[in-house]
């Protein structure tokens with residue numbers, strides 16, 4: 040059946056004109072989870088929805104949202120919240136602001152950076168004005184700074200520590216360079232910047248400078264802005280250095296909402312904040328520093344970057360830096376915008392769509408391409424409601440604030456409504472930087488892979504006219520490693536962290552997805568992530584904004600309207616099996632496999648796979664028979680199954696993270712490290728921890744299986 044469907048689709052999308060008939064017939068065929076009698080109506084509503092988002096309107100939203108820099112907690116940020124709320128209200132939706140008071144820093148003044156050799160040379164901590172980009176001269180652009188950096192004034196010798204990963208410091212040690220009491224300069228990439236700050240601090244560095252190497256997102260990638268989309272010489276990457284892998288959200292209220300009356304930690308008690316000053320710089324400034332360094336030349340492979348000289352690691356007393364950061368820390372108000380479309384039959388089942396709105400500067404790609412898509416999706420839902428559409432379940436649109444500081448607005452909201460969410464949340468669909476180019480990519484829990492793929496089959500890729508699905512598959516095929524077979528389906532990545540799905544999935548166990556259209560994008564977290572950039576490089580005709588809105592909204596409609604929710608735990612079991620096979624291979628290499636009870640893990644996965652298959656069969660049957668009573672039970676079990684991956688005690692040493700399969704790695708920060716604690720124990724070569732964490736994972740899988748067994 041599946042092969043036939045794919046074949047039909049291939050034919051229908053490659054030879055469109057003569058096969059309109061087939062396409063039409065095909066369009067009326069099944070949507071997973073919908074009774075055959077309801078498919079035609081659902082397709083009609085979806086088509087009506089997808090007819091609403093429009094490039095001109097998406098462009099106008101983006102223009103309006105990116106006029107001023109709008110860092111979380113500022114008046115300009117508040118203005119964007121009001122704009123989003125009022126737009127959604129004008130579409131007939133009920134939107135409200137939700138306020139939290141959270142710990143945020145802004146720089147009091149530009150940080151001081153001086154290179155001290157035989158002379159003192161002041162270095163810039165600002166970005167340059169780019170001729171042509173009208174907003175790049177806006178006086179409200181903040182100087183380069185890191186969210187949650189400490190204030191400090193340090194003068195010390197400089198050491199170049201490559202990416203600032205633990206392995207890089209080991210190489211430095213081998214080369215005889217100790218960073219204790221020194222300032223390290225590290226480059227962006229290979230780990231979240233909060234990890235770089237944490238490792239630098241742990242190694243005894245007194246300050247940390249993070250620069251954008253041209254190899255990463257500058258001229259080594261292509262033409263730089265404004266000639267091309269890549270990072271120009273005088274551009275740096277702002278961003279949070281919160282220890283996100285410890286806990287996200289307001290640093291002073293872990294696990295609790297930052298609302299009046301809540302007990303707050305003292306700033307010195309927060310365990311997710313660095314104690315050292317951390318400062319981002321541009322690569323022209325990094326060039327001035329790095330070119331002066333002495334000491335050994337690149338002690339290991341991979342230390343060399345894209346600047347035109349051999350990278351020395353420094354550490355000598357004749358090249359020092361002075362770094363002074365002066366941060367204004369305060370409790371500040373932030374504003375989520377929450378829009379609710381009540382479900383007609385199952386009001387207490389929530390399908391949640393979220394995108395953050397705050398930006399380090401203008402945030403045309405990150406995040407307001409997503410905000411524009413949310414507004415267009417909202418306009419679509421508003422239009423449907425006027426035509427009589429009533430979603431079965433409740434849809435909630437969330438415009439988050441202060442994501443950039445550490446997923447703050449989403450985390451506080453998820454913590455405030457944790458009990459409701461545990462009971463009611465069907466799924467959380469995230470969209471952050473929705474559009475930076477034409478290439479679709481997605482991450483999600485495996486139970487939602489099928490739904491995600493199926494939905495992309497019904498969205499048109501603006502550039503090629505194929506479906507988003509087909510274009511996504513074709514590209515995966517083109518880019519597959521040499522000698523590899525045609526992958527049966529394009530890969531959907533694992534969710535780590537770095538956007539607002541984290542509190543939903545990893546704290547509460549709400550099945551989540553994240554997606555976007557990506558391209559050449561080198562201006563991340565700079566003043567050049569602007570409307571001008573989007574208009575010239577990212578999405579000049581704004582058609583991918585429209586596609587993002589169509590896809591996001593269609594996914595939401597399928598989850599909101601389905602008879603039997605399209606979740607498939609067979610894929611989940613298969614994915615866990617793959618993760619485990621890989622982990623055991625690693626355990627063998629490290630001589631840790633002997634003490635592990637891999638039999639109980641394998642049998643837990645087998646049981647889950649078996650139950651998943653049975654529930655799937657029952658679900659299909661109940662959908663066919665419109666057996667409402669049975670469907671309610673199956674749907675609830677399917678929703679609650681993901682929750683069972685949550686272990687109340689949390690992960691080792693970081694209790695806020697509770698999901699036993701998915702969490703960011705401690706040393707990756709953003710990237711997922713599936714079977715998290717088990718993998719960490721293997722990396723630490725700790726047999727006791729490996730054994731213990733595997734037991735907890737097995738228990739979690741068994742809980743999921745039991746939940747599925749109940750129907």
Ligand SMILES: [Zn+2]
Nearest residue numbers: 405406471472
């Ligand atoms: Zn973002």
